Amino acid sequence: MTTYLYLSLIPQALIASMLPPEDFGAYFSVGSAKRSRGQALFFSVDRAQLDAGDFPLDYLDERCVAHTDGSPKRSLYLSIYRVLEKVPLAALTALHLVTDDGRVLTLSPSEFAPDGEERAHLYQEFCPVQPRVVSSLDPSGFTSFITDSSQPVHVPRIVFAELTLGNLKNNVDALEIDNLPYPNIGHLRDCLRELAADPSKPTKTVLRQMTQEVLFRTIRNGFFVGDADGIVAFTMPSQDELEREHFAWWRSAQSAFGY
Template sequence: MKPYLYLSLMPESLVASHLAPAEFGAYLATGNQKRARGQALFFKLTDAYAEQFLKAKSLAPTLERPEGTSRRSDYLAVYRVLEQTPLEALESLHLTTHDGRVLDLKPGAFKVDPGPRFHLYQEFCPVTPRVVSELNPQEFAATITDTTKDVSMPAIVFAELKLNRLGDDPEAAGVDNLPYPNIEHLRDCLRELRSKPGKQTKTVIRYLHQDVLFRTLLGGFFVGKTGGGFLHFPMPSREDLESIYYPWWRSAQSSFVD
């Protein structure tokens, strides 16, 4: 039995497993004995890339143990995995809730939204700050992976989060439904962008320290690589989340941490 190859984002690692994506996500989230609880984000890599990778590493193509049993997880790399994985190998992205429900996202076309003025981005790999920016997702990815700049990364995975009315006006009222900690600090970061022409980004928090804000996702997830590489993994519509994907959506909201 040939294994699947996964690029996990939390933490960054390359993992081989005989479990299919839904089973692998449940295993990461709840563990073998169903006693653990934790979210997971991971890419399934293409079968062609998996076969090529295992062959290049002189690993058995089935990865079965000598006694013939399958493997739930076999960690093959834990360092600079994202930057070494070609974009064309990223077949699908899987979002796993704390109780092991998995939503599958496929790459899709990216369309620039003409508004709002400001964006809120949560980075997931290889670093995890949350930042506000005047750049749209494609521009943000290109800027972060531009090696001519003093600070850059060879690759990045991030998602856009909702700002609602703050996306146009840092002084906007009626934003109590935004579940982010310290809204006034978020306002201050947006004010700084507004008051300093030429400043494109501002860090809001330095690292992710709570569960993924699934219900605040806006548009989906993005992958950028040096040289202009860019992928968009769009989220389903709210209508589809509340119907087709309702079990995942209900779990995503119940696992939300304020």
């Protein structure tokens, strides 16, 4: 059987499995006994690009084997600490978004392409930290800022998504906000005002930590992973494409509650 490697973001871990992404996503989200539910986000990882000194790959070969009845090994944890920074960006071959009933949407990596808009941004960080912030920086600039080791507060690498701000992106006082599903819109407006009032402050924390499930329908353009050396984008399909080609996943994603 083929052995796959996955980098989970919730929680952060490197996991080996004999299940392909669709099956692993369903297993990781729902469980084998169907008694638990929870969203999952994980990357497929190219083993050939890993440094054997960072991960116990010999242990993987020894322990990730089929059961005596021939059934596949579902999961084998290889690392749970500072995993993201040890996996090269080029080793991340796909990002899988899993709803709490086990539906999987797979996104492919691509070069980051700025949209050219001058506007505020709302970012949800996923790994290795989980604040939600507003920023005047585009995804590439935000990545460079948050991974700058010359700054007192930084991380070696970051995974985050850009969330929609609706009409607030250009007008913090907009009355029509397209039913944005975020808690405490007044606080979000205040954060955007503070950001606009101080050009020397590139970010402002809105929430210190993500506390509930991801509302996939609020993802504006996609997910990003990057460090001081660069950024890789995992672009979300358009709503039309989601409805036409990924309807089961999209319907499940829309059933999630607010966060």
